[in-house]
Amino acid sequence: MRTPNPSCGLSSHRSLIFLIISAVVGLFPPAPSPETFAADVEQNGTTILAPARIPFSVSVSDHGVSGAFELITAEDGGVWGIGEVLPGPDGEGKPLASGRLVLLPRHGPDDARVTTDDTEPAAITDQPSAIRLGKPLDSAAAAVFQWNEISDATLELTEETRPVLAYNFGVITGANVPENDPRRSRSCYVHPLRGLDGEVLTDDFPKDHYHHHGVFWTWPHVVIAGQEYSLWEDKGPLRQRFVRWLCREQGVTAAVLGMENGWFLGDTQVLTERVWFTVYRSGDARHIDVDLFFLPLDQDVTLWGAEGKSYGGLTVRFRPRPGERPKITVPDGLTGDDLYETPITWAAFCSRFGEGDAWSGAAIMVSPNHPDYPPTWLTRHYGPLCVGWPGIRSQTLSAGQPVHLPYRLWIHRDCVPAEEIETVYRAYCRAAAVGCGAEKSDR
Numbered sequence: 001m002r003t004p005n006p007s008c009g010l011s012s013h014r015s016l017i018f019l020i021i022s023a024v025v026g027l028f029p030p031a032p033s034p035e036t037f038a039a040d041v042e043q044n045g046t047t048i049l050a051p052a053r054i055p056f057s058v059s060v061s062d063h064g065v066s067g068a069f070e071l072i073t074a075e076d077g078g079v080w081g082i083g084e085v086l087p088g089p090d091g092e093g094k095p096l097a098s099g100r101l102v103l104l105p106r107h108g109p110d111d112a113r114v115t116t117d118d119t120e121p122a123a124i125t126d127q128p129s130a131i132r133l134g135k136p137l138d139s140a141a142a143a144v145f146q147w148n149e150i151s152d153a154t155l156e157l158t159e160e161t162r163p164v165l166a167y168n169f170g171v172i173t174g175a176n177v178p179e180n181d182p183r184r185s186r187s188c189y190v191h192p193l194r195g196l197d198g199e200v201l202t203d204d205f206p207k208d209h210y211h212h213h214g215v216f217w218t219w220p221h222v223v224i225a226g227q228e229y230s231l232w233e234d235k236g237p238l239r240q241r242f243v244r245w246l247c248r249e250q251g252v253t254a255a256v257l258g259m260e261n262g263w264f265l266g267d268t269q270v271l272t273e274r275v276w277f278t279v280y281r282s283g284d285a286r287h288i289d290v291d292l293f294f295l296p297l298d299q300d301v302t303l304w305g306a307e308g309k310s311y312g313g314l315t316v317r318f319r320p321r322p323g324e325r326p327k328i329t330v331p332d333g334l335t336g337d338d339l340y341e342t343p344i345t346w347a348a349f350c351s352r353f354g355e356g357d358a359w360s361g362a363a364i365m366v367s368p369n370h371p372d373y374p375p376t377w378l379t380r381h382y383g384p385l386c387v388g389w390p391g392i393r394s395q396t397l398s399a400g401q402p403v404h405l406p407y408r409l410w411i412h413r414d415c416v417p418a419e420e421i422e423t424v425y426r427a428y429c430r431a432a433a434v435g436c437g438a439e440k441s442d443r
Contacts, residue, residue: 008087008095008247008256047074049128053105054424055253055280055287056431057088059096068142068252070134071103080131081105084253086278092402093274093293095246095258103131104253104281128430137252144281145250147257153187155248157255157279164279164286165193167257168214169242174205183210183233188240188261188273190215193316195360196286196413199353203319203383212317212384215409217275217292219312221394222263223302224270232312237265246274255279263301271296271397285424286411290314295402302396310341310376310388314407316364318383320351327351328379329363333418339379341392346425347377347385350415360413365425367406367432371395406432 048071050056068084081104088100144160153170156163167190177184183205191214192200202214211233218240220232229238246258256278263271271294278289292314294301305312320326328335329348339347350361364385366374371389378386389395389405397403408428410421 006245006247008099008249008258047130047132048103050080050103050105050131050431054427054431055102055104056428057086057100057102057278057289059088059100066099068137070137071131072134074130074132079106079134080129082137082253083133084137084251086251086254087247087249087256087258088278089258089274089276089291089293091404092295093246093258093260093276093291093404102251102253102278102280142252143250144252145255145279147248147250147255155257157257159255159279159282162198163192163194164255165190165215165277165288167259167277169259172204172213174210176207177205177210181210182235186211186213186234186240188216188242188275189213190277193362193409193411195353195362195411196282197356197358197360199356199360201316201318201353201360201362201411203317206317206319206383208382209317209384212315215290215314215316217314217405219303220306221302221304221312223394224265225299229265231263232306238270239264240273243269243272247276253281269297270299271301282411284413286409287428288409288411290407290409292405292407293402294397294405296397296399298399300396300399302394303390304394305376305388305391306378307392308340309378309386310391311378311384311386312391313375313389314364314387314405316349316362316385316409318349318351318361318385319353320383321353321355324351326381326383327361327415328381328385329416329418329421330379331418331422335379338381339377341376341378341388343374343376345374346421347379348410348412348416348421349379349385350412358413359415360411361415362412363410363416363421363425365408365410365428367408368429369404369406369432371403371405 066085071080071083073080084102085099086102088096090096146158148156150156154166154168156166171185171187173185191202191204193202204213218231220230222229229236243260243262249256258276261273262269274293276291280287327350330344346365348363375389376391
């Protein structure tokens, strides 16, 4: 059954109004924290002080901003990149009525998306850039993303005809899993997630752990009304199911997908799960914001991770080429051993994938707006990176109170040194301070 394309809560009329928010970003010390990254946001209709060469977004509230336009550096009038109003989530994961302003920096002097000169764009640094509005763009004509339902269960995103990822909203069955194994079928996850050159980074139904599935978010311990269940191993009556699309949009700067899933016990829904992906247009890397929202309905829901390991939450199961020794990098550098219950802000996995000889990979980055920042992790060289929230200590999600877990996936070529990943991460944190993705969670 083909599902309709939702309006995402925004008017289809895209007339540009020259009004913009000024968000002031300071310089921050090496160790980020939620308090450190509190930003002074002013709305005076002049400039944005933006992290250099990092895509991000800010709320536009109800100021009538719409459409796509060039962004000009205030200092010399050169082209910084593109701004565009696109849908985004509010604090509960519902679509914002007025959308958000997505800012995408140009990738080089030959960047054909905007009118450019021969000036090289600034590298990612701690120094913010002052940018202003430029000329309007035809966002419909310039859009390079496309969402396509390639089956009754899978929605695929392409960028200039190149596949980027697929979201499996319907039930997927693993033909290699025994028919009597409850892990044979599941839904509500991303696979495949692809690298910049089309290589498949993720695994689904791997023989060592049938229940691992691409990019997913499940917990091994879930307590509802005094009864314990597991979403992690796809066993028992508690299951994730797709409910409806919230948004499906493609623009000049990014593609946006929002959906509402449910946690069901049989036919009874016990929790609403809203998920948003913002896939920014790629250059020498690809940035994907992942915003997860959880809202228990009539009863509290208590979660915790695996004892001694902490897994339970956002997980990416990679599929390195057989026989490879993948590399895992964290803020302290390359790790020779797997990490257990380790609080860190990001982790990166790189390897050779598929038939190619080139190395590539991806990092999971935790927003400083995340609850209990930084959370604990499990990293395993055979494939999974697991953000463990709330870790081994239980957390009760109160009925009617949403919880927001924000992340960024950073997809890259080669194996990137820790210092370079940390630079990208710090720029992401500065963007998060001025409203990257959704509003900050109360938890």
